[in-house]
Amino acid sequence: xxxxxxxxxxxxxxxxxxxxxxxxxxxxxxxxxxxxxxxxxxxxxxxxxxxxxxxxxxxxxxxxxxxxxxxxxxxxxxxxxxxxxxxxxxxxxxxxxxxxxxxxxxxxxxxxxxxxxxxxxxxxxxxxxxxxxxxxxxxxxxxxxxxxxxxxxxxxxxxxxxxxxxxxxxxxxxxxxxxxxxxxxxxxxxxxxxxxxxxxxxxxxxxxxxxxxxxxxxxxxxxxxxxxxxxxxxxxxxxxxxxxxxxxxxxxxxxxxxxxxxxxxxxxxxxxxxxxxxxxxxxxxxxxxxxxx
Amino acid sequence: xxxxxxxxxxxxxxxxxxxxxxxxxxxxxxxxxxxxxxxxxxxxxxxxxxxxxxxxxxxxxxxxxxxxxxxxxxxxxxxxxxxxxxxxxxxxxxxxxxxxxxxxxxxxxxxxxxxxxxxxxxxxxxxxxxxxxxxxxxxxxxxxxxxxxxxxxxxxxxxxxxxxxxxxxxxxxxxxxxxxxxxxxxxxxxxxxxxxxxxxxxxxxxxxxxxxxxxxxxxxxxxxxxxxxxxxxxxxxxxxxxxxxxxxxxxxxxxxxxxxxxxxxxxxxxxxxxxxxxxxxxxxxxxxxxxxxxxxxxxxxxxxxxxxxxxxxxxxxxxxxxxxxxxxxxxxxxxxxxxxxxxxxxxxxxxxxxxxxxxxxxxxxxxxxxxxxxx
Numbered sequence: 264x265x266x267x268x269x270x271x272x273x274x275x276x277x278x279x280x281x282x283x284x285x286x287x288x289x290x291x292x293x294x295x296x297x298x299x300x301x302x303x304x305x306x307x308x309x310x311x312x313x314x315x316x317x318x319x320x321x322x323x324x325x326x327x328x329x330x331x332x333x334x335x336x337x338x339x340x341x342x343x344x345x346x347x348x349x350x351x352x353x354x355x356x357x358x359x360x361x362x363x364x365x366x367x368x369x370x371x372x373x374x375x376x377x378x379x380x381x382x383x384x385x386x387x388x389x390x391x392x393x394x395x396x397x398x399x400x401x402x403x404x405x406x407x408x409x410x411x412x413x414x415x416x417x418x419x420x421x422x423x424x425x426x427x428x429x430x431x432x433x434x435x436x437x438x439x440x441x442x443x444x445x446x447x448x449x450x451x452x453x454x455x456x457x458x459x460x461x462x463x464x465x466x467x468x469x470x471x472x473x474x475x476x477x478x479x480x481x482x483x484x485x486x487x488x489x490x491x492x493x494x495x496x497x498x499x500x501x502x503x504x505x506x507x508x509x510x511x512x513x514x515x516x517x518x519x520x521x522x523x524x525x526x527x528x529x530x531x532x533x534x535x536x537x538x539x540x541x542x543x544x545x546x547x548x549x550x551x552x553x554x555x556x
Numbered sequence: 557x558x559x560x561x562x563x564x565x566x567x568x569x570x571x572x573x574x575x576x577x578x579x580x581x582x583x584x585x586x587x588x589x590x591x592x593x594x595x596x597x598x599x600x601x602x603x604x605x606x607x608x609x610x611x612x613x614x615x616x617x618x619x620x621x622x623x624x625x626x627x628x629x630x631x632x633x634x635x636x637x638x639x640x641x642x643x644x645x646x647x648x649x650x651x652x653x654x655x656x657x658x659x660x661x662x663x664x665x666x667x668x669x670x671x672x673x674x675x676x677x678x679x680x681x682x683x684x685x686x687x688x689x690x691x692x693x694x695x696x697x698x699x700x701x702x703x704x705x706x707x708x709x710x711x712x713x714x715x716x717x718x719x720x721x722x723x724x725x726x727x728x729x730x731x732x733x734x735x736x737x738x739x740x741x742x743x744x745x746x747x748x749x750x751x752x753x754x755x756x757x758x759x760x761x762x763x764x765x766x767x768x769x770x771x772x773x774x775x776x777x778x779x780x781x782x783x784x785x786x787x788x789x790x791x792x793x794x795x796x797x798x799x800x801x802x803x804x805x806x807x808x809x810x811x812x813x814x815x816x817x818x819x820x821x822x823x824x825x826x827x828x829x830x831x832x833x834x835x836x837x838x839x840x841x842x843x844x845x846x847x848x849x850x851x852x853x854x855x856x857x858x859x860x861x862x863x864x865x866x867x868x869x870x871x872x873x874x875x876x877x878x879x880x881x882x883x884x885x886x887x888x889x890x891x892x893x894x895x896x897x898x899x900x901x902x903x904x905x906x907x908x909x910x911x912x913x914x915x916x917x918x919x920x921x922x923x924x925x926x927x928x929x930x931x
Contacts, residue, residue: 455622456655458642460669460720470668474659 285534292527293320303523324528333512334529338536340507344423344498345491348430352487353480355431356438360479361472363439364446371447378436378443390429390500397425397501421503429497434490438483445479446472478551485544492540493533509533562772563787564597571634573598573724573756574619579628581614581780588614590780591628601750601757603767606777607803612760615777616726619758620649633723643672648722652729654713656701662712663688663697669720687715690749707738714746718753727759731766743769764804768792776800792852794838798929801850806885808856808896810849814841814928822928824849827892834867837928851926853899858886858911859918866920872896874915886911888919 294303305319328334363374381389396402397420404416419425449472457467473480495510502508509529516526564570572595581589588611596602604612617623618630621642629636637645648669656665666687670680688694691711696704701712710730717725730746731739747770750757761767767774768788775785776799784796795801798809810833812826822841823832826849833849841847862869872888875895879902886898898919911917 450653450655452651452653452655453657455620455642456649456651456657457668458622459620459647459649460716461643461672463643466672471657475657477659 288527288530290320291523292324292525292531293322294524295319295321295323296522296524301523302521324524325532327525328528328532334509334532337507337509337512338532341492341494341509342536344426344430344506344508345488345494348427348434348491349484349488351427352431352434352438353484356435356483357442357480359435360439360442360446363443364449375443378439381436386433387496390433390497393425393429393432393501394420397428420501423502423506425501425503426498426506426508429501430487430491430494433497434487437486437490441482441486442476442479445476449475478547481547482544482551485540485547489537489540489544492537562599564600565595565773570597572596573600573633574758575629575631575634576615577629577631579615579618579625579630581611581618581623582626587780589618589625592780592782594775594782594785596756596758598756599754601747601759601770601772603771603774604758604760604777605764605767605774605803606762608762610777611780612777613728614780616649616728616758616760619724620647620726621645646723647726648717648720648724649726650713650717650728650730652732654701654709654733656709656712656716658701661698661700662693662704665701665712666716666719668716673720683719687719690718690752691715706733707742710734710742711745714749718749718755721753722755724756724758727757729761730759731761731763739766740769746770768804776803778803794927795850795929798848798850798931801848801927801929806853806897806899808849808851808853808926810851810894810896812847812849814845814847815843816841821923822847824928827894830870830892834923835926835928836923839928839930841928841930846931848929848931849926850929851921853885853897854883854901855925856896856898856919856921858888858898858900859920860910860915862918863920867923868925869918869920870896871916871918874911874913874917877909877911877913884909886917888917 291303294305296302297304305316307313307316359378363371363378366374394401398404399416399418399420401420403419404413407413408416419428453471453475454467457471458464462470493510493513494508495514498506498508498511499514502511513526513529513533516522516529520526574594574596576592576594579589579592580587590611592611592615604615606612614623618625619632619637621637621640624638629638631637632645632647657668660668663684666684667680670683675683684697685694688697691714693708693711693715696708696712701709704712710733714727714730727746731742734742743766746757750770757770759767759770768791771788773785774788774791776783776791778799784791784800786794786796791800791804795804801807802809810824810826812824812833814822814824815832817823817834820838820840821834821836824835824847825832835849857863862871870890872890874886875889876887878885878887881902883899883901886900888896888898890896896919
């Protein structure tokens with residue numbers, strides 16, 4: 264009985280906060296836009312019955328998404344930006360995690376704290392702060408001009424580069440923490456054993472350290488890729504008009520066009536795309552846990 | 557056919573495989589190895605024995621190349637190995653934690669070093685198969701390290717470190733993680749494998765029984781210094797210091813002043829009003845020098861009456877009896893308050909003990925039964 268309750272709580276949570284909202288969104292995506300409140304028809308009427316209500320739903324919005332190449336491009340561009348920034352985050356995050364795992368024992372909690380520290384400030388404020396750094400008159404340009412590396416300011420803000428910087432910065436802790444966890448529990452003598460058996464430092468790293476932190480790398484990549492895919496705040500604050508991301512399209516459909524049904528259809532497809540990496544992530548986590556026992 | 561006795565250390569023509577020459581290793585203020593000079597010969601099974609923190613692991617890590625000496629030189633086949641990195645030394649190490657690669661199968665673990673050498677595929681296969689056979693692991697080749705038992709893991713670690721046919725194999729507490737029964741079996745396996753492969757083994761251990769069982773010579777270490785290097789029998793029967801006598805096995809130490817009474821024979825005055833003890837010993841002592849008589853409990857016999865012809869005999873009262881199955885140790889308290897341990901083998905089953913608590917007994921031993929050691 265106790266077991267049942269223990270399991271029931273998270274399931275009830277998921278049901279109320281994930282499945283029900285998803286079904287509502289799905290239903291809206293099958294409706295038609297209308298100038299009304301809320302801005303779509305049909306509305307469910309008890310008097311007309313469920314059959315009449317269902318008969319008015321159609322897949323029109325999904326057909327629309329397929330026909331208009333804006334959405335295709337936005338999805339593809341989001342995929343590409345999310346994938347590229349995941350690789351970039353990995354390249355920045357792995358050395359940091361490695362350094363943390365190699366640091367003296369007494370330093371590690373402090374370093375960990377430093378990685379988590381940015382979460383104490385609102386995400387929105389931190390992204391806004393990057394505007395101040397990256398703009399033409401921003402700190403970065405002023406610094407580069409002062410050192411004489413460049414003679415005129417670089418246009419970074421409102422480009423895709425700024426979006427990459429923003430995503431890498433924001434999601435870095437999600438990459439560092441799982442990799443650090445994997446590296447930290449690795450036995451130092453494994454590297455020594457690899458060297459003893461004829462590996463150079465570098466090949467020992469490649470043949471032993473990397474494979475043993477694979478679980479952490481995969482977890483970190485998904486933790487960055489999945490939210491980056493639907494990212495909206497970073498591209499709209501740091502990106503330019505040419506930065507096409509599905510999160511931004513979604514926002515515009517909802518709030519500028521007030522076309523809730525199309526926006527919902529966009530959201531449903533985004534979710535379907537994300538189901539693949541989420542399932543893969545789950546599998547990886549499960550395999551990791553089995554490996555430990 | 558009698559085999560020639562293996563003792564290259566007594567042969568002046570024999571060149572040592574490993575030479576430590578005045579090697580010191582300091583970590584900051586701490587001296588782990590203090591001016592150490594030692595020779596280890598080919599095909600030897602050499603044990604470094606000492607309490608934890610005595611520097612034995614540091615010595616081994618210097619051989620493997622993970623530490624460099626602060627002073628002095630280490631030679632392997634006459635060549636200074638200081639500039640050679642660990643991955644280029646003909647030395648392999650079996651780690652205390654085994655350090656098996658968890659992401660690789662047993663087969664791949666053993667092949668790891670061979671692949672780094674760039675050995676051709678079919679030779680790798682043959683060598684790995686050979687190693688699997690040697691360590692009786694054929695059935696487990698495809699398993700991962702976490703799918704086999706501790707004893708099997710130990711054998712994988714051994715197979716992996718032997719696969720490259722090193723000149724020298726280092727074993728860091730190789731049997732520490734095994735239970736007693738398995739440990740004893742594995743000791744003989746190790747000796748067997750060492751003999752078959754003809755590799756020089758250096759083993760680090762804090763378990764004196766293990767060192768005595770497997771080693772051709774034992775180096776007893778303390779505080780970064782080697783106290784004695786000798787065969788197990790010599791270490792046990794002829795320790796060169798009170799430290800070694802006390803560290804290896806059980807011993808009675810009787811302190812007194814020595815007086816020469818003949819060629820190599822001394823009288824040890826150890827208590828006022830009792831006759832001195834007679835002891836024959838190779839070391840020489842000046843008259844009146846402080847000395848310790850070290851005598852093993854099994855060299856002391858116990859009897860109810862005073863034995864007629866014993867060089868040394870003392871009377872006492874049985875204080876404690878430790879029954880260990882195969883032997884019994886009697887703790888006998890002398891009138892002076894000293895406690896002497898005597899051991900008898902329980903050669904007969906269910907025999908009534910001849911002596912029991914509070915019995916008055918005589919302890920006796922010969923002049924050569926013990927050894928006299930300087931302070």
